[in-house]
Every structure is written in C-alpha cells, then in structure tokens.
Amino acid sequence: MKKLLLVAVLATPLLSGCIVAVSDGEVEHGWVNNSGNWERTFQDNRKKIAQLSLGTNYQSVLDSFDTPEFTELVKKGENVYQVLYFATNSKHSDGKITKDECTPLVFKDAKLIGFGESAMAEIL
Template identity: 75%
Template sequence: MKKLLLISALATPLLTGCIVAVSDGEVDHNWAGHSNWQKTQKNNREKISELSIGADYQHVLNTFNTPDFTELVKKGDSVYQVLYFATNSRHSDGKVTKDECTPLVFKDAKLIGFGSAAMSEIL
C-alpha cells in the first residue's frame, strides 16, 4: 500500500492533463416533499440565460449559490473549469445528478459557453 501511494505521489506531477471532479455523481439536497427545488432550478435557469460569453469565472460563481458539481481540467496550456447547476430535475427525490444540471464551461477563467455544446470543447 505504501509503495502504491509513493508511486502515485511521484507520478502526479508528470501528468500533462488532469481532471479533478468533486462528488460521486449525486448530490443530496434533501428537497424531497418541498417545492424549493423547483424555485431554485428556475432561478438557476434564469441566471444562466443572462450570462454572456467571456464572463469572468469568479463573477459567475458569486452570482450563483454553490455549484452542485465542479470539474477542473488542464488541456495543453489552458485550464478548463466546469460548474454544474441543477436546472431540470424531473421529480423531488432530493437528489441531483449531473444529467439534471447545466454545465457552465470556462477556459482560462472566462466563460466559453454552457450546455452540452460547450462541454464538447473539452472532451
């Protein structure tokens, strides 16, 4: 086990592309039985519709509540950040998955787009 940890620690700086994802694929909001989730998601959709290409990462992050999921990818000389916000849950089970979220994609801290089309830029 110690050898595996040592190898991982030594190999990490050698990676040219790295993905950091926060979450196990599902977030528990404890929304079950409440209409709050619908209001929150409607609010997220409205905020997303007002975004402009080139918007600053920190400004956008300050505009929203905490993202449901986040990802960070370095590809070549650029850093891509993805913020996922719940926008289209089908029922109030209290859990949110990535397919119920809209991704906001940033390249070098500037918004390049949102949704699946923007995600294709980093895949």
C-alpha cells in the same frame, strides 16, 4: 422522559444538514425534498444562466450563484478549463441531484466560453 429529551436534543443537529455529498456522482440537498423550493432553485438557475454573457469572469459567476452542485477542473494543452454544474431540471424525483439534472458552465482560463452539452463537447 429524560431519555426521550436527550435523544431529541442529540438528533436535532443530524436533521438540520443541508448538503450531503455522495461518492457516486450524486448530491442530496435538503431543499430538493421541500415542496416547491427545488423548483424555484432550478428556475432561478436557468434564469441566471440565460443572462450570462460569453467572457464573463469565473469568480463573478460564482458570486452570483449559490454553491455549484459539481465542479470539474481540467488542463488540456496550455489551457485550463473549469466546469460548474448548476441544478436546472429534475429527471429522477428522488431527492438527489445528478449531473444529468444540471447545466454545465464551461470556463477557459477563467472566462466563460459557453454552457450546456455543446460547450462540454468543445473540451472533451
């Protein structure tokens, strides 16, 4: 009985993690597997993105969202581009978030210049 209790106590912290980074471009979130929570998160992200205005400051966007699923930083010429990826739709239903399930928000010199694939095309 004592061994079972010890195993349960030691295993509990391992089960309470929220985010696990995966090196192949996927992120696993605990909320994705909880029925309904991921749908609410995706919907909230889509709603927030739809309300953004061009020129919005990078930090104010970070402050209004949860942690982005992915981030990128690129310097091209004299400009610095930052890209934040937020989960907005589920394509794989595997409990992992990939970039193709996210909407990219593109910032040039810390100001929002657009979001989505068309905005990404501008910096590629």
